[in-house]
Amino acid sequence: MGRSMTKMLSIGCLCAAAALLAGCPKKATTVEPPSAGTQIPGFGAGGAGSAGTTALGSNTGTMGAGSQGAGAGGALARNVIYFDFDKSDIKPEYADVISAHARNLTTHPNLKLKLEGNTDQRGTREYNIGLGERRAQAVRRALMLQGVAESQLTTVSFGAERPAVEGDDEAAWAKNRRADMVYTP
Amino acid sequence: MNKALCSVAVLGLSLFCSRSWGEFVVEVTRGQDDAIPIAIVPFSPPDTDAGSFDVARVVADDLARSGRFKAMDRKDMIEQPHNGAGIGFDDWRRLGNDYILVGLMVPQGQDRYNISFELFNVLNRQRLLSYQISANRTGLRLASHQIADMVFDKILGIRGAFATRIAYISVVGSLPNRTYRLIVADADGENPHIVIQSNEPLMSPAWSPDGQTLAYVSFEDRLPSIYVQVLKTGERRRVSARAGVNQAPAWSPDGRKLALTLSTRDGNLDVYVLDPATQALTRITDDPGIDTEPQWSKDGQNLYFTSDRAGGPQIYRIGIQPGDHPRRLTFQGNYNARPRLSPDESQLAFVTQEDGAYRIAVMDLKGRGEVQVLTKGRFDVSPSFAPNGAMIIYASRDRGRGVLALVSADGRVQERLVASEGEVQEPAWSPF
Secondary structure (H helix, E strand, O other), rough: OOOHHHHHHHHHHHHHHHHHHHOOOOOOOOOOOOOOEEEOOOOOOOOOOOOOOOOOOOOOOOOOOOOOOOOOHHHHOEEEEOOOOOOOOHEEEEEHHHHHHHHHHHHHOOOOEEEEEEOOOOOOOHHHHHHHHHHHHHHHHEEEHOOOOHHHHEEEEEEOOOOOOOOOHHHHHHOOOOOEEEEOO | OOOOOOOOOEEEEEOOOOOOOEEEEEEEEOOOOOOOOEEEOOOOOOOOOOOOOOOOHHHHHHHHHHHEEEEEHHHOOOOOOOOOHOOOOOHHHHHHOEEEEEEEEEEEEEEEEEEEEEEEEOOOEEEEEEEEEEEEEHHHHHHHHHHHHHHHOOOOOOOOOOOOOEEEEEEHHHHHOEEHHHHHHOOOOOOEEEEEOOOOEEEEEEEOOOOOEEEEEEEHHHHOOEEEEEOOOOOEEEEEOOOOOEEEEEEEEOOOOEEEEEOOOOOEEEEEEEEOOEEEEEOOOOOOOOOEEEOOOOOOOOOEEEOOOOOEEEEEEEOOOOOOOOEEEEOOOOOEEEEEEEEOOOOOEEEEOOOEEEEEEEEEOOOOOOOOOOOOOHHHHHHHEEOOOOOOEEEEEEEEEEEEEEOOOOOOOOEEEEEEOOOEHHHHHEEO
């Protein structure tokens, strides 16, 4: 045990040295920020590890049984809403996203949408669950205001537990303060 | 107290039997200036074989890690006595030691050892401890921690917490392929065992008062539920899977109830008390803000919790009897959250925001509520007291990684525990 502790100590020292040199010591690969249309977290039928690349507009089979994307691909294909720090109000730039999904849901009453609220990494984990829930609820209310039935919507908060982008800076944080919209079967 | 955890494969989650994983590196970042110098002489048996366990090393590391002791470097030991008769006190005093611990490990048969040890005050040559422990090979590490406890207690008059455990969450990988593990290890980070592993988040480990069971939040099926799991057997039971939020479990002092956070359909988070056996539920807070992170008082009559009913999160206390109104406890700054009571209730640890940084602070509950900020990081969260109240373990970030760190309750000692793999977060220190 003592020997492996020494080994770990040397690895720890090496990592520290590498960190000083490289400034970027993480062993695990950093996930790329999802660009529009590819590997959007939460896109698809909610399965963990859903790794499909989906071009904008061609959403066959990913919106729930028996549906095609309603209307133009654009706003409906966007299924992440981003938030400002410590805020859960939906910014005007997402109004069309809300409308598109509201239209999709009211047109296809069999569809169900899960709203997953997330926060950035700052603050305490359990309080962040509350903030994530606020964001999911904001989207839920916005959709209901546009006629979506309560029964079609569920919310879940992941707080800070499922960051889309890793990093201790605003660039990463901005991509994690989000509500993901996930159609479920 | 050997933690043999048995394995059951359930629902794509995995529970492992005694599988060692990863290790910690301890970095002391700030020691105590007046640390007591002590010589801990190797206990090696007369016929030292290369594979024998180094009891004295574990004892020395424990005492040094407390920040209160400075262990003499072995290289400087000109002789290595194994009992009092062999100690040349003047020499040890000249080398600057206030205390000396000597001992001997004598094998007894295949797998057993008799460890005898003595603790002396070097200055007045008084023998403070004389003791024997018998242990088999797998029990040597625990025996070493127990020896460190005895030395710590004898010299400082404080019960040692070296033979305790920590639970924490380890996260490896990036979305969508993250692996979350709830791990229990010795308090020094050695001997880690996976309690449960999942592809979805695990959170908020909470030790039952008897140290036998952990409650935690699991996002299996992408929905949060609260589970309780018996560590010895791996047997787990889901105790709350209500629609919406099921979070922040906290055991009552008698181990019979759980305080927790649930949500209404409209996403209003509040604190409740659940009897897991009967599923009887009592609502404790009823307020549109986020009310969460409950913690029980020692008498089981009050709950400390976080609420943002006043704007930003602050810490409140409420009696669990119906009709009691919450009393706000924190008034400095806009963010005070996640209360944790010290075992003797003299201090309340919590997370405070100071100049944009999240830090661990303690409030003096016996005096005038004075607040002291203990840490200096940017993202210090999740404080948990050791059961002797002397140290607080918490989560921090270092060079882009989640790490665990330790700070003494008075802020004078600071250490970092860096895992060999991935991120670590949400530590919880076991009871005695």
